Amino acid sequence: xxVVLQRSGPASVQVxxxxxxxxxxxxxxxxxxxxxxxEEDVDYVAKKIAGLRLWEDAEGKMNxxxxxxxxxxxxxxxxxxxxxxxxxxxPSFIEAARPEQAKPLxxxxxxxxxxxGLQVETGIFGAxxxxxxxxxxxxxxxxxxx
Numbered sequence: 267x268x269v270v271l272q273r274s275g276p277a278s279v280q281v282x283x284x285x286x287x288x289x290x291x292x293x294x295x296x297x298x299x300x301x302x303x304x305e306e307d308v309d310y311v312a313k314k315i316a317g318l319r320l321w322e323d324a325e326g327k328m329n330x331x332x333x334x335x336x337x338x339x340x341x342x343x344x345x346x347x348x349x350x351x352x353x354x355x356x357p358s359f360i361e362a363a364r365p366e367q368a369k370p371l372x373x374x375x376x377x378x379x380x381x382x383g384l385q386v387e388t389g390i391f392g393a394x395x396x397x398x399x400x401x402x403x404x405x406x407x408x409x410x411x412x
Contacts, residue, residue, distance in 0.1 A: 267297070267298070267299055267300065267303045267307045267308060267311050267371075267375075267410065267411040267412075268297075268298040268300070268347045268348070268408065268409075268410050268411075269295050269296065269297050269298070269311055269315065269408070269409045269410070270295070270296040270344075270347065270406065270407075270408055271293050271294075271295055271315060271318075271320075271406065271407045271408070271409055272293065272294045272295075272296075272399060272401065272404070272405070272406050273292075273293060273320055273321070273401075273402045273403050273404070273405035273406075274289070274291065274292060274293065274294045274340070274399040274400060274401065274402050275290075275291050275399070275400035275401075275402050276288070276289070276290055276291070276399070276400050277289050277292075277294045277340050277397070277398060277399035277400065278340070278397075278398050278399075279340060279342055279387075279388075279389040279395050279396070279397050279398075280395065280396045280397075280398075281389065281390050281393045281394070281395055281396075282393075286387075286388065286389055286390050286395075287340050287341075287387030287388045287389060288340070288387060289337070289338040289339070289340045289385075289387055290338070291335070291336075291337050291338070291402065292332055292337030292338040292339055292340065292385075293315065293320075293332060293337065293338075293339050293340070294340045294342070294397070294399050295315070295339060295340065295341045295342065296342055296344040296347060297341055297342065297343055297344055297347075297372055297375060298344050298345060298346070298347025298348050298362065299343075299345075299362070299363045299367070299368040299371050299372060300348055300361050300362060300363055301361070301362075301363045301364070301367060303363060303367075303371055303411065305371070305374055307411035307412065308371055308374050308375045308378060308411075309378060310411050311375070311409055311410075311411050312375055312378035312379050312381075312382060313378075313382065314409055315332075315339075315379065315409055316331070316332065316333070316379065316382035316383070316384060317331060318331060318332070318407070318409075319331050320332070320405055320407070321334065321335045321337070328405075332384065333383055333384065337384075338384065338385040338386070338387060339376075339379055339384050339385065339386045339387065340387050340388070340389075340399075341372075341375070341376050341379070341386055341387070341388045341389070342388070342389040342395060342397060343368065343369075343372045343389065343391045343392070345359060345362040345363075345368065346359070346362075347362075348361040348362035349362075365391070365392060368391075369391045369392070372391060373391075376388060
């Protein structure tokens with residue numbers, strides 16, 4: 267599992283011109299799932315993200331977690347994170363999990379984030395999505411299960 271986490275101000279995702287998820291501030295997560303991922307991998311990544319201290323405290327140090335700043339999650343499935351461009355000019359997506367495996371794990375991931383006490387908004391799995399966000403920092407972190 268690979269997640270690109272972007273600390274964000276206002277962010278939203280639209281499908282066919284309709285907003286399917288939006289947050290005021292928090293993390294925009296681009297979530298990639300590979301064919302070897304398990305619920306154990308998802309549990310690890312969800313707990314890691316919930317506990318990360320990426321928000322500034324009174325001294326300006328990254329020392330506060332998302333729940334301490336009343337932030338939310340905007341979770342977007344993103345199979346292209348497993349695009350391999352080592353050969354040729356067109357990416358290979360052979361490492362990305364098939365939709366019948368990836369969607370249940372993505373749903374499980376979002377449920378685990380909610381179980382950690384976080385508000386979670388989402389895009390729509392497999393849809394063409396337009397994502398808008400205001401970079402906060404910018405702070406971008408890659409969180410992987412393995």
